[in-house]
Amino acid sequence: MDAIWWWVIAAVVLIALALLLVPQMRKRNVESRRQQAAEVREEAQEHSQVVREREAHATQAEAAARQARAEAEQKLAEADKLETEGARRREPAVAARSEYEEKLQRADELDPDVDTDGDGRADRVESDRDDDVRDRGDVRRR
DSSP: HHHHHHHHHHHHHHHHHHHHHHHHHHHHHHHHHHHHHHHHHHHHHHHHHHHHHHHHHHHHHHHHHHHHHHHHHHHHHHHHHHHHHHHHHHHHHHHHHHHHHHHHHHHHOOOTSSBOTTTTOOOOOOOHOOOHHHHHHOOOOO
């Protein structure tokens, strides 16, 4: 046989080997990719538990925030109501205080033992009544 035939036979054998090995290599490559995909899915599954836990914690935190906001709004409404009530009660208290001051001033004007200046205010020695008035924080200073 001529050398050319040997080259042709060698080429045919190499082509046959290539045709046999290429599908096996593809099969091995496909299996390798399947294995990689399975590993990635397993990692994702493990990560999904962490994600669910974080979502649960976030949901709990949001619920706690909503509850705290509702409680704060309720307290604010209660504070507004109490402020309104305080203002409503303040008016008669101020009127009563004014009446009280006027009566004290009138009594000082009538009392011959109390020295009053020209505008009717008493210049007297401090008494128990002055201490009572001074002890109250909501009383105007005379």
